[in-house]
Amino acid sequence: MKVNLYYAPFPSQMFRGFDEPINTERPLNPKSALPTLASGLRMFAETMGFDCEIEIVDMQLGGQRIAYKTIPYGPHQMDCYRFGSPFEDYVEKIKEAEIHGLTCNFTNSAQITADLAQFIKSVNPKAFVVAGGVDPTARPQYYLERGVDLVVQGEGEWVFSRVVQAWAEGGDFSTVPNIATRERTARKVDMSHMIDMNTLPPMALDLVGDLSLYTDTAEGPPPEGVGTNFICWETSRGCAWRCSFCTAPSRGKYRYMSPAAVEEHLKYFRSRGIRTIVWQEDNPLSRIQQNGTGRFLYDSGREELLEIFRMIREYGFAWEFANGIEFGKFRQNGRFDHELAQALLGNDKSADGWTGCYRVQIPLDNMNIGKSRFPKLLGFDEQVDILATMLTDYGIGHQTYDLFIGYPEQDAEAIDQFNDYCLRIKDELGTLGGSSYQPYFNVFNLSLLPGARDWTTLHDLLAFDVEANPEVIGIFLSAIDNSHFTYWDIYQKRLEMTNSLNDRELHRLYDGIYAGSGTHDGTGA
Known part of the structure; x- marks a missing residue:
């Protein structure tokens, strides 16, 4: 089976009539969350007895701003954009995969992530869409109501691997901890499933592509x-x-x-x-x-x-x-x-x-x-x-x-x-x-x-x-x-x-x- 892991386009907001974004835009920050998740998935796939091809899809590259909504903020109209590449550029990649993992650590990315989940479903109705990260962990229902099939709560390396294993074996997730679905409400995260940091393999940078593209150190030029x-x-x-x-x-x-x-x-x-x-x-x-x-x-x-x-x-x-x-x-x-x-x-x-x-x-x-x-x-x-x-x-x-x-x-x-x-x-x-x-x-x-x-x-x-x-x-x-x-x-x-x-x-x-x-x-x- 094929597992796609996505960075959704970067959130960008601007007050109408001004040229500068309101929040910092850092699509070229070195990527670590999904390469780390991918390395964990590779490791646990061996012990859990399943095989999968993994691809990391970075939609934050591309430099296009695509407007999707406007919010009144003070005396201004705040126009909200997806910054990166259009969803439509990835139709073929979406069709290739059975499982689609979306990461969202910051709440201001939530609608973009949810919109991506719904787009994946529109392209591939049989797609199994999983969301994880800090915001889905805290607010799983938001995502489950907007195209996501399952939310991983807390750390993802072992739990997401168990989700992939369960999907491969027929889709019974009843024994998988730290998840929420439309049928299974969120529970307190069971911290006993945290990964031992000494067992964590190096992140799968081979899946990132050209590392030289990621030139932002997050705090201005070095x-x-x-x-x-x-x-x-x-x-x-x-x-x-x-x-x-x-x-x-x-x-x-x-x-x-x-x-x-x-x-x-x-x-x-x-x-x-x-x-x-x-x-x-x-x-x-x-x-x-x-x-x-x-x-x-x-x-x-x-x-x-x-x-x-x-x-x-x-x-x-x-x-x-x-x-x-x-x-x-x-x-x-x-x-x-x-x-x-x-x-x-x-x-x-x-x-x-x-x-x-x-x-x-x-x-x-x-x-x-x-x-x-x-x-x-x-x-x-x-x-x-x-x-x-x-x-x-x-x-x-x-x-x-x-x-x-x-x-x-x-x-x-x-x-x-x-x-x-x-x-x-x-x-x-x-x-x-x-x-x-x-x-x-x-x-x-x-x-x-x-x-x-x-x-x-x-x-x-x-x-x-x-x-x-x-x-x-x-x-x-x-x-x-x-x-x-x-x-x-x-x-x-x-x-x-x-x-x-x-x-x-x-x-x-x-x-x-x-x-x-x-x-x-x-x-x-």
């Missing part, structure tokens, strides 16, 4: 000397913390690869021409999490981190922490852990290019302004000290900061204070680093991501019907009203902070998205 090809990768899943905005807790308990397992992946990456790793782990430093008494939860966690990153450097890779790094963990028991920092942040530039770390994404979250939501965060002065040490001692001048505004307790004064803190970081580190310091501030609106705790506790604040318009759920748009701001007001605050903290040209270079009327070259009121 510095000179950072070489292609790129790969997104994780050596762990989950996180020691349970931050309310994050869906990582829905992935189950924290677990990670051994150094020996990591090396098998590194060897494979080298064989495929990979030179740069874009880390997508939820929190690689959860390996050195401590309990309330200061004891490490994983006895060998720190030593394994040191071994892994020394090994990655010896293989000649460059890397960035594109999903954030819990930088507060570089300070242990009141002292900066220089050995750990050297392993993760150390770098070298030579005629052969860049080796080691070249950029770090820093999760400032909400700096606990207005309410102490995130126990992982240090005090402001401690944070500045660590960021300064990363800059002066390890040459990490490319620092990208992630921050969230829009929590119900944040009034205008709290947001202004947040802005002032960020300006202080920029000014103090700019004095230390000069031109080598290249900060960028990702100002995000609080987004109620299905699967995260905020989705449950703040759901009543939604100003939109997410079933009808899932496109409004994203970190660059606001979708909630609270006692201080309407959704439109807090969206305007995000634009103000973006323009206050970032140079206009740098914003173009890193994000290239709408930053308010008059700030870019877009036309319109």
Whole structure:
């Protein structure tokens, strides 16, 4: 049998009359979700006794914008597009396969994914369509009502393999855990079926095609000397913390690869021409999490981190922490852990290019302004000290900061204070680093991501019907009203902070998205 795995076209939204997209568009980000799923399917097919041909279909390539709906947003009309290639270009591939797997991790892609499921059914009525990812896990019914036959909830490597096996044996899914169908309602995800990270084979990059096409590292252009090809990768899943905005807790308990397992992946990456790793782990430093008494939860966690990153450097890779790094963990028991920092942040530039770390994404979250939501965060002065040490001692001048505004307790004064803190970081580190310091501030609106705790506790604040318009759920748009701001007001605050903290040209270079009327070259009121 043939199994097609699809990346649906990328979601793109624009305010009518303006030229810049509202959300970042990253169709050329290195692909990892489906190659990882495919490698798991290959592995379990052998043990489960079935055979299948797998093809990865990347509809995000092609560069076409295809309009499919319009949503009123504040004073604007927000036109929604599918960015990539038309569904119609894949009619023959759809006819070739019996099983069609769709992945959707972000809610603003939900309708595009559902529309693709319905298109597959229209082309091939006998097609068996399966959806998986963070959003289908949290909202399976949305997909089941829109062309999907079965939703995989939680991790897919083993469960999707069981689904394929059951389909091949006649279609009885009654013994398959962690699924939802039209006949079988969703249940709590059984975490006992999580994969052992040490058994996970390297992702099936042979199914991706030309790796050199994927040139986006997700956080703007890398510095000179950072070489292609790129790969997104994780050596762990989950996180020691349970931050309310994050869906990582829905992935189950924290677990990670051994150094020996990591090396098998590194060897494979080298064989495929990979030179740069874009880390997508939820929190690689959860390996050195401590309990309330200061004891490490994983006895060998720190030593394994040191071994892994020394090994990655010896293989000649460059890397960035594109999903954030819990930088507060570089300070242990009141002292900066220089050995750990050297392993993760150390770098070298030579005629052969860049080796080691070249950029770090820093999760400032909400700096606990207005309410102490995130126990992982240090005090402001401690944070500045660590960021300064990363800059002066390890040459990490490319620092990208992630921050969230829009929590119900944040009034205008709290947001202004947040802005002032960020300006202080920029000014103090700019004095230390000069031109080598290249900060960028990702100002995000609080987004109620299905699967995260905020989705449950703040759901009543939604100003939109997410079933009808899932496109409004994203970190660059606001979708909630609270006692201080309407959704439109807090969206305007995000634009103000973006323009206050970032140079206009740098914003173009890193994000290239709408930053308010008059700030870019877009036309319109």
